Amino acid sequence: MNVLFIGDVTGKSGLQYVKEVLPKLLATHDVDLVIANAENSAWNGRGITSASVEFLYDCGVEIVTLGNHVWDQKEAQELIAHDDRIVRPANLPVGVPGRGYTVCSVGKHRFAVVSLIGRTFMGLSDCPFRALDRIVDELGHDVKHIFVDFHGEATSEKIAFGFYADGKVSAVVGTHTHVQTADERILPKKTAYLTDVGMTGPKDGVLGMKRDVVIQRFLDQMPAKYEVADGARQFSAVFITLRDDGMASSIERMYITE
Ligand SMILES: [Fe+2]
Ligand SMILES: [Fe+2]
Numbered sequence: 001m002n003v004l005f006i007g008d009v010t011g012k013s014g015l016q017y018v019k020e021v022l023p024k025l026l027a028t029h030d031v032d033l034v035i036a037n038a039e040n041s042a043w044n045g046r047g048i049t050s051a052s053v054e055f056l057y058d059c060g061v062e063i064v065t066l067g068n069h070v071w072d073q074k075e076a077q078e079l080i081a082h083d084d085r086i087v088r089p090a091n092l093p094v095g096v097p098g099r100g101y102t103v104c105s106v107g108k109h110r111f112a113v114v115s116l117i118g119r120t121f122m123g124l125s126d127c128p129f130r131a132l133d134r135i136v137d138e139l140g141h142d143v144k145h146i147f148v149d150f151h152g153e154a155t156s157e158k159i160a161f162g163f164y165a166d167g168k169v170s171a172v173v174g175t176h177t178h179v180q181t182a183d184e185r186i187l188p189k190k191t192a193y194l195t196d197v198g199m200t201g202p203k204d205g206v207l208g209m210k211r212d213v214v215i216q217r218f219l220d221q222m223p224a225k226y227e228v229a230d231g232a233r234q235f236s237a238v239f240i241t242l243r244d245d246g247m248a249s250s251i252e253r254m255y256i257t258e
Contacts, residue, residue, distance in 0.1 A: 001032045001033070001106055001107065001109065001111075001145065001241070001242045001243075001244075002029065002030050002031050002032050002033075002239065002240070002241050002242075003031070003032065003033045003034075003035065003147060003171070003239070003240045003241075003242065004025065004029070004031045004033070004034045004035070004237055004238075004239050004240075005034075005035045005036070005037075005147070005149070005171075005173055005197060005237060005238050005240070006018065006022070006034070006035070006036040006037070006061070006197070006200055006235070006236070006237045007037055007175055007178075007180065007196070007197030007198045007199055007200055007236040007237060007238075008037045008039060008040050008067075008175055008176070008178055008197075008198075008199045008200065008201075008208075008236075009036055009037065009038055009040065009041045009056065009200045009201065010040040010041070010045050010178070010199055010200065010201030010202065010207075010208035010228060011040060011041070011042070011043060011044060011045035011201055011202070011208065011228030012043050012228060013201045013202045013208075013228055013229065013230065013233055014040070014041065014199070014200045014201030014202075014208070014233070015041060015043075015052060015055050015056070015059075016233075017200060017201065017233040017234070017235055017258075018036070018056065018059050018061070018200060018235070019055070019058075019059050021235045021256055022034070022059045022060050022061070023059070023060065025237075025254075026060055029239065031239075032106050032107060033062055033063070033104075033106050033111060034060050034061050034062050034063075035061070035062065035063045035064070035065060035113055035147065035149070036056055036061045036063075036064055036065070036200075037064075037065045037066070037067065037149055037151070037175045037197070038052060038053060038056055038061075038064040038065070038066065038086075039065075039066045039067035039068070039069040039070065039151070039175075040069060040199075040201070040208065041053065041055075041056060041064075042072070042073055043228075044227070044228060045201075045208060045209065045226070045227075045228040046069055046072040046073065047069045047070065047071065047072025047073035047076050048064070048066065048073060048076055048079065048080075048086070049073050049075055049076075049079075050075060050079050053079070053083070053085075053086065057085070062085065062104070063085050063086075063087065063102060063104065063113045064085060064086045064087065065087050065088075065113065065115040065149040065151075065175070066080075066086070066087065066088045066089065066115055066151075067089065067115075067117060067151035067175060067176055068117060068122060068123060068151065068176070070088045070089065070092070077097050078097075080097050080098035081097035081098055084099065084102050085102065085104075086098065086102075087099060087100065087101055087102050087113055087114070087115040087149075088100065088115055089115045089116055089117035089125065089151060090114060090115060090116055090128075090131050090135060091116055091117060091125045091126040091127065091128045091131040092117070092125060092126075093125075093126075100114065100115060100116075100131070100135065101113060101114040101115070101135055101139075103139070103143060106145065109144070109145050109244075109246075110142055110143045110144075110145065111143070111145040111146075111147070112135075112139050112143050112145065112146045112147065113147050113149070114132070114135055114146060114147065114148045114149070114169070115148075115149050115151065116128040116131055116132060116148060116149070116150050116151065116161075117150075117151045117152065118150065118151065118152025118153060118154060118157045118158065118161075118176075119152075119157070120152065120153060120154035120156070120157040121153040121154055122152065122153055128150065128152075128161065129161060129164050132148065132161075132164070132165055132168070132169070133168075136168050136169065144170075144245060144246030145170050145242055145246045146168075146169040146170050146171075146246065147169070147170055147171050147173075147240075148165060148169050148171065148172045148173070149173060149174075149175055150162075150172055150173070150174050150175070151174075151175045151176045152174060152176055153176060153177060155181070155195050155196075158172075158174040158195045158196070159195060162187060162191070162193040162195075163187065165191055166187040166188060166189040166190075166191040166193075167187075167188075167189030167190065167191060167247075168191070169191055170191065170192065170240075170242050170246050170247060170248055171191060171192040171193070171240050171242070171248055171251070172191060172192070172193050172194075173192075173193070173194045173197050173238055173240075174194060174195045174196040174197065175196065175197055176196070177196045177198075177207075178196075178198065178199035178207040178208060179196060179198055179199070179207075180196055180197060180198025180199075180236050180253065180255055181194065181195040181196045181198075182253065183195050184238065184251045184252070184253045185251065186248050186249075186250070186251060189247075190247035190248055190249075191247070191248060192240045192242075192248035192250075192251040193251070194238050194251065194253060197236055197237060197238050197253075198234075198236030198255065199234070199236055200233075200234065200235050200236050200237070201228070201229075201233060201234070202228060202229035202230065202231060202232070202233060202234075203231070203232045203233055203234040203257055203258075204229060204231050204232055205228070205229025205231075206229075208228060208229060209226040209227065209228060209229060210226070210227045210228070210229045210230075211229065213225070213226055213227060214226065232257065232258050233257070233258055234255065234256065234257040234258075235254070235255070235256040235257070236254070236255055237253075237254040237256075238251060238252070238253055238254065239251070239252045239254060240252075
């Protein structure tokens with residue numbers, strides 16, 4: 001089974017580049033499931049809207065994960081509550097709308113997609129390590145294919161989590177930093193791992209935002225509104241092959257630009 005995961009799709013630029021690149025990839029690769037982190041997919045790069053997730057579904061994305069921008073748009077609460085293709089971090093406070101994981105069918109297999117958020121240099125959340133154990137327990141023996149998007153800032157927390165999850169899940173891929181790391185590997189107990197998939201969207205901004213505004217904010221430390229950058233784009237993704245027993249046999253990092 002082959003899974004394609006697309007890193008933080010950012011704003012109008014990211015959405016439009018997914019529309020351009022994804023159909024070509026689907027034509028050349030045998031892909032059974034497409035997942036995308038959509039936490040920045042709203043037109044302005046903040047959160048999700050029904051238009052941004054529908055756009056991604058139309059491109060071929062089947063499951064959407066989120067991160068710290070989960071509640072940025074007002075309409076997100078209802079959207080997340082009612083669409084079971086959208087997964088928000090599982091370790092948010094108890095009782096918030098939506099689900100921390102979703103289970104779908106991929107061929108003859110039950111496939112779980114889990115979203116977790118880190119705690120190092122991030123907002124407050126419950127322990128993602130213990131949240132993973134709870135979810136793996138809930139999924140039971142019927143679900144062997146478990147894909148985790150770990151949305152975190154610190155490489156140390158992500159690597160520690162990868163080893164903690166090794167052998168318990170099929171894959172752990174990181175998101176949030178918007179910068180792709182080159183450490184893709186199969187961990188000793190056959191979990192595919194990558195610290196950060198990177199961002200899909202404007203290539204020449206700062207993490208997808210117009211660079212002049214970001215530079216000015218560093219210079220004068222005064223508030224200024226970030227805007228999604230224009231210009232050349234990049235597509236950051238990871239392609240993972242899983243065996244019938246749920247463990248990974250290969251992981252390939254993808255970075256496409258124009
Ligand atoms: Fe992001
Ligand atoms: Fe994020």
